[in-house]
Amino acid sequence: xxxxxxxxxxxxxxxxxxxxxxxxxxxxxxxxxxxxxxxxxxxxxxxxxxxxxxxxxxxxxxxxxxxxxxxxxxxxxxxxxxxxxxxxxxxxxxxxxxxxxxxxxxxxxxxxxxxxxxxxxxxxxxxxxxxxxxxxxxxxxxxxxxxxxxxxxxxxxxxxxxxxxxxxxxxxxxxxxxxxxxxxxxxxxxxxxxxxxxxxxxxxxxxxxxxxxxxxxxxxxxxxxxxxxxxxxxxxxxxxxxxxxxxxxxxxxxxxxxxxxxxxxxxxxxxxxxxxxxxxxxxxxxxxxxxxxxxxxxxxxxxxxxxxxxxxxxxxxxxxxxxxxxxxxxxxxxxxxxxxxxxxxxxxxxxxxxxxxxxxxxxxxxxxxxxxxxxxxxxxxxxx
Amino acid sequence: xxxxxxxxxxxxxxxxxxxxxxxxxxxxxxxxxxxxxxxxxxxxxxxxxxxxxxxxxxxxxxxxxxxxxxxxxxxxxxxxxxxxxxxxxxxxxxxxxxxxxxxxxxxxxxxxxxxxxxxxxxxxxxxxxxxxxxxxxxxxxxxxxxxxxxxxxxxxxxxxxxxxxxxxxxxxxxxxxxxxxxxxxxxxxxxxxxxxxxxxxxxxxxxxxxxxxxxxxxxxxxxxxxxxxxxxxxxxxxxxxxxxxxxxxxxxxxxxxxxxxxxxxxxxxxxxxxxxxxxxxxxxxxxxxxxxxxxxxxxxxxxxxxxxxxxxxxxxxxxxxxxxxxxxxxxxxxxxxxxxxxxxxxxxxxxxxxxxxxxxxxxxxxxxxxxxxxxxxxxxxxxx
Numbered sequence: 001x002x003x004x005x006x007x008x009x010x011x012x013x014x015x016x017x018x019x020x021x022x023x024x025x026x027x028x029x030x031x032x033x034x035x036x037x038x039x040x041x042x043x044x045x046x047x048x049x050x051x052x053x054x055x056x057x058x059x060x061x062x063x064x065x066x067x068x069x070x071x072x073x074x075x076x077x078x079x080x081x082x083x084x085x086x087x088x089x090x091x092x093x094x095x096x097x098x099x100x101x102x103x104x105x106x107x108x109x110x111x112x113x114x115x116x117x118x119x120x121x122x123x124x125x126x127x128x129x130x131x132x133x134x135x136x137x138x139x140x141x142x143x144x145x146x147x148x149x150x151x152x153x154x155x156x157x158x159x160x161x162x163x164x165x166x167x168x169x170x171x172x173x174x175x176x177x178x179x180x181x182x183x184x185x186x187x188x189x190x191x192x193x194x195x196x197x198x199x200x201x202x203x204x205x206x207x208x209x210x211x212x213x214x215x216x217x218x219x220x221x222x223x224x225x226x227x228x229x230x231x232x233x234x235x236x237x238x239x240x241x242x243x244x245x246x247x248x249x250x251x252x253x254x255x256x257x258x259x260x261x262x263x264x265x266x267x268x269x270x271x272x273x274x275x276x277x278x279x280x281x282x283x284x285x286x287x288x289x290x291x292x293x294x295x296x297x298x299x300x301x302x303x304x305x306x307x308x309x310x311x312x313x314x315x316x317x318x319x320x321x322x323x324x325x326x327x328x329x330x331x332x333x334x335x336x337x338x339x340x341x342x343x344x345x346x347x348x349x350x351x352x353x354x355x356x357x358x359x360x361x362x363x364x365x366x367x368x369x370x371x372x373x374x375x376x377x378x379x380x381x382x383x384x
Numbered sequence: 385x386x387x388x389x390x391x392x393x394x395x396x397x398x399x400x401x402x403x404x405x406x407x408x409x410x411x412x413x414x415x416x417x418x419x420x421x422x423x424x425x426x427x428x429x430x431x432x433x434x435x436x437x438x439x440x441x442x443x444x445x446x447x448x449x450x451x452x453x454x455x456x457x458x459x460x461x462x463x464x465x466x467x468x469x470x471x472x473x474x475x476x477x478x479x480x481x482x483x484x485x486x487x488x489x490x491x492x493x494x495x496x497x498x499x500x501x502x503x504x505x506x507x508x509x510x511x512x513x514x515x516x517x518x519x520x521x522x523x524x525x526x527x528x529x530x531x532x533x534x535x536x537x538x539x540x541x542x543x544x545x546x547x548x549x550x551x552x553x554x555x556x557x558x559x560x561x562x563x564x565x566x567x568x569x570x571x572x573x574x575x576x577x578x579x580x581x582x583x584x585x586x587x588x589x590x591x592x593x594x595x596x597x598x599x600x601x602x603x604x605x606x607x608x609x610x611x612x613x614x615x616x617x618x619x620x621x622x623x624x625x626x627x628x629x630x631x632x633x634x635x636x637x638x639x640x641x642x643x644x645x646x647x648x649x650x651x652x653x654x655x656x657x658x659x660x661x662x663x664x665x666x667x668x669x670x671x672x673x674x675x676x677x678x679x680x681x682x683x684x685x686x687x688x689x690x691x692x693x694x695x696x697x698x699x700x701x702x703x704x705x706x707x708x709x710x711x712x713x714x715x716x717x718x719x720x721x722x723x724x725x726x727x728x729x730x731x732x733x734x735x736x737x738x739x740x741x742x743x744x745x746x747x748x749x750x751x752x753x754x755x756x757x758x759x760x761x762x763x764x765x766x767x768x
Contacts, residue, residue: 001624003399008392014641015387207621209605210628217597224593237591240385244594244641253637257398257628 001208001257008252010144011170014244018174019134022053025170026132030088031058033081035101037065037093044180046136050092060084068272068279069100071116071152077104089131095140098133099148102166105129119150122163133171138178138243139189141196141250143171151273158273173247175240183230187335188280189246190226194219195283196250199261203367205300208258215254216308221245230335263365264290267376270354277344284332284339289379291325297368341384351380385592385641392636394528395554398628402558403518406437409554410516414472415442417465419485421449421477428564430520434476444468452656452663453484455500455536461488473515479524482517486532486550489513503534506547517555522562522627523573525580525634527555535657542657557631559624567614571719572664574610577630578603579667583646584639587751589684592642599638600692605629614719647749648674651760654738661728668716668723673763675709681752725768735764
């Protein structure tokens with residue numbers, strides 16, 4: 001195990017009928033800007049629950065935050081927060097809304113620095129508005145960490161950033177809010193959760209049994225509960241278990257003291273920025289390619305993954321690794337998530353284009369910093 | 385899964401050679417009261433590391449905090465803190481020192497209320513001094529939670545209490561500080577850790593797969609690493625894994641949304657208060673009796689425990705449960721920890737005496753509140 005520094009002060013309120021607790025969770029007398037996405041919260045009743053709980057607060061609203069939240073949208077929201085003299089932000093929605101609110105909070109707290117500069121170098125942050133989250137989609141883990149991913153159009157880009165100043169003050173996780181999610185979003189969320197766990201687990205083994213077993217615990221739970229959520233969308237207990245697994249997958253607990261990969265995410269972000277593919281789908285395309293490429297460096301963990309997550313028992317270790325990768329693909333496909341570029345409608349020249357962009361940025365990816373442009377091309381060609 | 389509210393803002397600094405970080409972790413210009421136990425920190429070099437890191441701070445010391453920290457000792461420390469005009473406390477030692485510092489912090493922050501009143505009713509707390517921990521013994525989990533156990537002599541008692549105001553600001557966990565622990569303390573710590581996990585896991589099943597698997601992850605790790613720590617006391621990696629498992633065992637993560645038992649702890653506290661038996665040993669005596677008594681209510685979890693923790697595969701479920709209890713006893717005994725009253729030098733009349741004390745307090749114990757004086761007597765007679 002490596003040395004580590006762990007700090008996660010976000011309070012989690014979990015369970016059915018907990019949105020009403022906003023009335024005591026939001027600091028008294030706050031001027032609140034409620035931020036949300038495309039309007040699903042109007043259909044599923046979450047908007048009404050939130051507004052009822054915020055009665056008595058000075059509330060303004062900012063809607064229209066898109067999946068893969070855009071810089072320009074965040075910049076508009078900063079102006080709205082300023083106009084309302086907001087001193088508290090509330091994200092109501094999925095990870096995209098939470099991610100956007102983190103940048104809105106940071107940018108509001110650090111006037112004079114362009115928002116994109118904060119994304120590129122978050123050490124420029126000096127303060128952030130406090131904020132809370134009402135989560136309606138289990139996937140990104142953004143509700144209990146200080147990370148965020150922001151996209152922009154001109155020039156086109158999608159980047160992850162983070163700062164200890166943008167931990168949510170609290171997050172309310174009511175699994176009932178997820179009952180009405182479209183199947184595609186549920187499936188994407190399952191893949192995203194899977195990938196957050198794997199990026200921290202399927203790396204180089206460094207004798208961290210607690211972290212390994214916690215990651216395997218989450219993967220086994222997602223493997224069981226994910227298909228149940230697809231098959232029985234009305235089952236609240238399944239939704240609750242899936243929601244908690246998603247949060248635990250990226251709140252730092254399984255990542256302490258181990259090395260992390262994140263190459264699938266970085267390559268996937270490029271695919272989403274360029275081709276608009278859903279984030280979860282981009283990961284499902286890239287990951288099998290990364291595993292195949294990194295069979296040697298990831299060998300010890302791939303074998304654990306085969307045995308502990310997939311229950312494989314073959315004596316031949318190469319067969320074990322092959323089968324583990326195959327099972328992963330089958331799992332994603334069983335959720336209706338395509339695992340090839342073609343399946344996502346992405347042209348095969350994406351391999352060259354993404355490789356060139358990685359080269360331009362000078363990035364070497366993966367836990368061993370051994371995935372460069374050439375390897376990225378190889379990964380994507382194998383997944384064409 | 386039940387609804388829950390999780391909040392744990394303690395920052396963890398984990399790893400070798402991290403004590404020096406005190407210089408930046410302790411708030412600048414603090415007047416620090418350094419609290420410690422019987423003096424082991426002078427022998428293992430921890431005292432010197434702490435004092436070096438605190439150079440430039442106004443430091444006073446309070447030593448002599450005993451295992452099972454006493455009310456009277458805490459009261460003296462409150463006077464010492466006051467005399468030093470301390471605005472920050474630093475616990476250097478094991479869980480006993482951390483537990484004591486929590487009461488010192490609470491009592492210093494809530495003048496006018498007797499310290500024992502805060503133990504009996506922590507809602508009387510209005511504030512607490514901030515404090516940090518340098519941990520030297522993995523066991524109690526006190527370094528990353530807001531609980532504490534305090535003993536008193538006249539009248540004799542030992543009570544658990546807690547309050548959100550007494551979360552440590554930070555805890556430094558350097559596994560190298562545990563290399564020189566006496567085997568008896570290592571063994572007691574292993575049993576204590578085991579029991580914290582089991583009190584939250586071996587209860588009534590309520591469909592919480594993440595929590596179940598996390599608990600099993602920790603138990604399997606302790607089962608492996610515990611004996612290694614006893615056999616190879618110089619192995620730092622083993623100590624690191626054991627230390628992290630102990631912290632994760634009682635920082636709230638495995639306890640969210642599930643029902644907890646704690647009957648072994650409550651009964652064990654009585655044995656320690658009355659007979660001075662080590663805390664870990666008291667638990668090793670009581671727990672097998674609780675499991676035997678609660679075979680029906682704990683059936684689903686006992687079967688999981690047998691299969692997932694002990695790897696038992698018998699087809700007959702009664703055999704599985706018997707063997708799981710037997711394996712637990714053998715595990716504790718293999719560490720040199722006795723599992724009977726006689727083995728701990730406690731007279732068999734303890735069964736009556738403890739039962740009477742539980743009756744006096746009007747307590748019903750266990751996750752089902754179905755362990756009263758009669759059952760306590762039965763448990764202890766079975767473990768005589």
